[in-house]
Every structure is written in structure tokens, then in C-alpha cells.
Amino acid sequence: MANNWELGRFLDTLRFFQALPFVGTLEPLRPVLAPLLPDFFQPPAYRGSGLVVVMGATGRTGQAVVKRLLAQGYAVRAGVRDRAKAEKVLPPDPFLDIVVADVTQPLPADLLQGSRAVINCVGTTLQPNPNAPPPGLEIVGACPEAVELWGMRHLLERAQPYFQSQPNTYPLFDYRYPTPPLKAVWGALDDVVMGGVSASRLYLKDRSALFTGLVSTENSGGFVSIRTRNLTPPLNLQGYTGIQLRVRGDGQRYKFFLRSDPAWDGVGYAISFDTVADRWITLELPFSHFIPVFRARTAPTAPPLNVGQIYSLQLMLSKFEYDGALNPHFRPGTFSLEIESIQAYGGAPLPRLIQVSSAGVTRPQQADLDLGEQPLAVQYNEQLGGILTGQLAAENMLRQSGLPYTIVRPCGLTDKPGGQELRLDQGDRPQGALPDCRTGSLSREDLATFLVSLLNLPVACYRTVAVAATDQAAEAYPHWAARLAQLPRDCLQPTESDRL
Structure with a gap:
């Protein structure tokens, strides 16, 4: 018997990601709506980590x-x-x-x-x-x-x-120092958006973060994920080789997504990775191995991943791999993926x-x-x-x-409020x-x-x-x-x- 779908969680998801079904991200409407809903459009404080x-x-x-x-x-x-x-x-x-x-x-x-x-x-x-x-x-x-x-x-x-x-390495999210902004930028994006009842969230621990919850196949569901709000400005990872994860999982296979477009329901670039139960592992996910995916189906005509503008990151546990194939290491019920760090590697x-x-x-x-x-x-x-x-x-x-190193030679310093454009020169x-x-x-x-x-x-x-x-x-x-x-x-x- 199917469980009852939770409308409240569905609306909370849309509110967090500032999106509407069939419309997509509300970012183009920011100039009009921001004066009316300033708290709604408040950008996340996250700019870096470590x-x-x-x-x-x-x-x-x-x-x-x-x-x-x-x-x-x-x-x-x-x-x-x-x-x-x-x-x-x-x-x-x-x-x-x-x-x-x-x-x-x-x-x-x-x-x-x-x-x-x-x-x-x-x-x-x-x-x-x-x-x-x-x-x-x-x-x-x-x-x-x-x-x-x-x-x-x-x-x-x-x-x-x-x-x-x-x-x-470029520390994108270093959860050895789990400051609140490193959590606030992530939100749950579960199968509730498709009528399912799975539920997940991200917790901050003492020296890590924990992606956990309950994944259910009821109501034709079967996936949980956490995704960042669109980062403003987007991350520029040009010159790096890929993403390095330091995680401790439960033996299941997860997916990691990058998006180089701000669209809410657009193409994501995914790669799957396996975990070892209760053991910390370091994984390197080369950008060249990410594949374009739209709603769990590969999108071979999509353009290559643009690593120069990464708008969002996402971690997912799903019963599906790609194009209808099943995840061979998926099991419904509780799950646990502990995260120490997410970094770009192999760059300047x-x-x-x-x-x-x-x-x-x-x-x-x-x-x-x-x-x-x-x-x-x-x-x-x-x-x-x-x-x-x-x-x-x-x-x-x-x-x-x-x-x-970088050496900065400022002019005469004052205690006046900031907010001025700066001139950089030599x-x-x-x-x-x-x-x-x-x-x-x-x-x-x-x-x-x-x-x-x-x-x-x-x-x-x-x-x-x-x-x-x-x-x-x-x-x-x-x-x-x-x-x-x-x-x-x-x-x-x-x-x-x-x-x-």
C-alpha cells in the first residue's frame, strides 16, 4: 500500500531552491521579486571553506x-x-x-x-x-x-x-571545519518532487557532515539527494582535473552531479561511485568521466560539462543507474554517507x-x-x-x-564602511x-x-x-x-x- 505523499515537503523543496515546476529557477525574476520577497532571495553566505x-x-x-x-x-x-x-x-x-x-x-x-x-x-x-x-x-x-x-x-x-x-587542491567543502554556511547552502531534493516519500538531510558532525535519511520505493519513488542552491557566482574549476571526495559510506553506490547551467530541471553531469561500509576512502572523479544526464537518462547530444561555471553540486542515492538500469548496490531503508571534504584536484x-x-x-x-x-x-x-x-x-x-603567494599593497587605510569598487594595478x-x-x-x-x-x-x-x-x-x-x-x-x- 502506498504511503501518503507529503505536499508540505514538496513546497519546502521548491522554496529552498527558489524554483517552480515547469518554470524552473526563479533567478531571472530576481530583479522584480527580490524587493517584494527579500528573505526568499537571500543568497547563501557560503563563499569558501577550510x-x-x-x-x-x-x-x-x-x-x-x-x-x-x-x-x-x-x-x-x-x-x-x-x-x-x-x-x-x-x-x-x-x-x-x-x-x-x-x-x-x-x-x-x-x-x-x-x-x-x-x-x-x-x-x-x-x-x-x-x-x-x-x-x-x-x-x-x-x-x-x-x-x-x-x-x-x-x-x-x-x-x-x-x-x-x-x-x-581547491577545498570546495571542507567539513573538517563544519561551519554553518557550509550546511545552509545544501538542501534535500528527494523523490517527493515526483510523488515519492523518501526523506534525507545533511547533518553537521564534529569533524564531518552526514548525508542520511530513509529511502523508500513506495509511490514509485526510490531516490534521495542533497543539492546546493545555485552558487553565485558559479565556481570556476578550469585547470583542475576532477573532484576528490573523502567519504565514509555504507557499502552502497552513490552518484555525484555537477551542473554548468542554472536551470532547475536541466541536464546534470553525473558519475557513480561505490563506498566501503564503515571505512573512510578517498575517491577521485575525473571531469572527463562525468556523463550528461536528464532525469536518470543519458543525454548524448548535450554539450560537454563547462567546468568554468559550476552552478551546483549534488549527491544522490538512487535505485536506478542510467537509462533504466538498476543500481546493483542499492537497498531501501536507512542509509549513511559521511563526508569529510569535497575538493577539486589536479590544478594550479x-x-x-x-x-x-x-x-x-x-x-x-x-x-x-x-x-x-x-x-x-x-x-x-x-x-x-x-x-x-x-x-x-x-x-x-x-x-x-x-x-x-600574493602580495597586496593597499593605499592609506580607513575605518569607513566598505562598498567601493577597487582599482587593481602595479x-x-x-x-x-x-x-x-x-x-x-x-x-x-x-x-x-x-x-x-x-x-x-x-x-x-x-x-x-x-x-x-x-x-x-x-x-x-x-x-x-x-x-x-x-x-x-x-x-x-x-x-x-x-x-x-
Whole structure:
């Protein structure tokens, strides 16, 4: 006897995926409907995953970076000198780990354990003092040599051996750090949409996520799945070989889907994989092995999978394979697929160390420059302990480290609200390619947003980028990759004449 179909769950599914039967995704109607239903069209907060170490996390820039990372789904390990201060100024969050790590001293051996990257916001601290010699600023705490130069040496002592031992993967969903945004983007898509009664969901565990529930063949059903909402912007996995899964299953055969079209009921690209009961396994699913499928039937005339725009991911357990064939390892009832990570593998490296430097670091060495018109840090570089000289030396040390890195040179930082379009360029002369780098400013919020975006951009590696705000409002999803690709990579052995 068939069970009763659950209309409520069917409507919840449509609401979660913002879709209507026979119409498809409501995304084209967003401009009209969003003002009327703002909560309905709220995009998921997820932008990335994994553990990121933030050095200098209690500084104003570091605080902004920590908040942005947590909001977008990352876990954070904050390297600080003063734990009491960190507990006051950093947001309380179960996925924020505060570690005492003073860069002027050898750093804890396990500082980077489990991390995917470091964003280094450490810098020499200056404060106004009217009684100090010109320029009326004094150094608070350690001198620039200790902070900038020895700080980079101590950081690289930990970063080089650790990151050089890590594979070049793109962590799409790292459930070793199961932050809420990594769950909120997934919704159940079960056979209730076809009249069935199966039910599934995704749970967060301590160091993993669990796809589980009950699959039933009643009412002509027989499948359960979880699928992400359409990701905005879509994932760009060009240059990678495929998807790597780290899972522990129940011995059944599952499917993994990618979609390169935002359509609700369009073609998906699928691959089947077998699990071993109660054993963790690592699976590599090459993009070349994914087959186009429409409603469990292969679609040989469909275009190839476009890995440059992946809108959604999906995990499924079904009684069917493809074209009517049955899944030989399917059994109705309860099921369990535990997930540790979903990553893209076989591609270019992502930035491992993102260094926040400063505009003007090469200007003290430019003999033809009128220092009288320069910012105080440039005019009084020597009086301030060679602060810019130390930053440049730290940059050069990082360039020669062998690690995938990005160096960011922001203009004068402010605590104003963010939301401005940014100009990316290279050059360190006020009359050069970045004409406002002498007098321009940049919100720390906007800088933090840019720094966090670099984590998932292979094109950002081995580049030094000058950043300034414009007077234009920021785009919702700036095309950072295309803009960074227009900037040359750094020389591997920088010299004083390099003015990147």
C-alpha cells in the first residue's frame, strides 16, 4: 500500500531552491521579486571553506579579515600577541581559534596545522606623539626589523615545510571545519518532487557532515539527494582535473552531479561511485568521466560539462543507474554517507600566503622622487626605523620562498564602511599606473573582502597588486580573476630596480 505523499515537503523543496515546476529557477525574476520577497532571495553566505590562519588578527585590518572569513564559511585561527585583547576585540565564534603567536619570536610548531592558507596582516604599530621628533609618530612595541623582517622569517620557518607537503587542491567543502554556511547552502531534493516519500538531510558532525535519511520505493519513488542552491557566482574549476571526495559510506553506490547551467530541471553531469561500509576512502572523479544526464537518462547530444561555471553540486542515492538500469548496490531503508571534504584536484596552486604590505615600499629607494610630496612614512622612513624598507625586504623574502603567494599593497587605510569598487594595478610611483596611490584611501572592509577573495583564485599567485578605492560602488561579484590576469607575475629574483 502506498504511503501518503507529503505536499508540505514538496513546497519546502521548491522554496529552498527558489524554483517552480515547469518554470524552473526563479533567478531571472530576481530583479522584480527580490524587493517584494527579500528573505526568499537571500543568497547563501557560503563563499569558501577550510581553515585560514590570520596573523595580526587584533589589528584593525586583521579584525576585518577575521569577520569576513567567518561570515563566508571559513574557520579561522587567529595568531595574536595578546590573548586578553583578542578575546575583547574579536567576535565570539565556535570556529575561531585564538593562538598566542608573536612573529618577533619563533612561532608555535603547530600554528598552521590543518590550514589551507595564511593571511598576514602583521605590521609595525605607529601612534601619534606630539612630543616625538618629526613626523610626530612613535613606534609602539617591537621595531620594524623585528616585526617585518624577522616576522617573515619566523612565519616562513613554519609555512615552507608545511605548505610544501600539501597537495594542490581547491577545498570546495571542507567539513573538517563544519561551519554553518557550509550546511545552509545544501538542501534535500528527494523523490517527493515526483510523488515519492523518501526523506534525507545533511547533518553537521564534529569533524564531518552526514548525508542520511530513509529511502523508500513506495509511490514509485526510490531516490534521495542533497543539492546546493545555485552558487553565485558559479565556481570556476578550469585547470583542475576532477573532484576528490573523502567519504565514509555504507557499502552502497552513490552518484555525484555537477551542473554548468542554472536551470532547475536541466541536464546534470553525473558519475557513480561505490563506498566501503564503515571505512573512510578517498575517491577521485575525473571531469572527463562525468556523463550528461536528464532525469536518470543519458543525454548524448548535450554539450560537454563547462567546468568554468559550476552552478551546483549534488549527491544522490538512487535505485536506478542510467537509462533504466538498476543500481546493483542499492537497498531501501536507512542509509549513511559521511563526508569529510569535497575538493577539486589536479590544478594550479592557490595562494598559501597572502601578505598585506603597503603602497610606497619602494619609494625611499627612488632617488628621482621628491620625498617632500610623499606620505609621512615615505618622507621619514629612516626616522621610523626603516618601516618601508623592512616591508620591502619581507616581500622579497616571500617572493623567493617557493610558496604560492600574493602580495597586496593597499593605499592609506580607513575605518569607513566598505562598498567601493577597487582599482587593481602595479607600479609604485604617484604619477604611474596608479595615479591616486599617493593620496588615495581604502576601506579596511573592502581590503578584507579582496584579501578573502584571493584564497580561491589560482591566478592571484606570484603577483604583487596595488589596491586603491574608486568613487564607484562595488559590483556584487567583481571579476577579480580576469582583472588579475592582466597584471604580470613577479620576477622570481626581485632587485631594487623592480618597481612592481
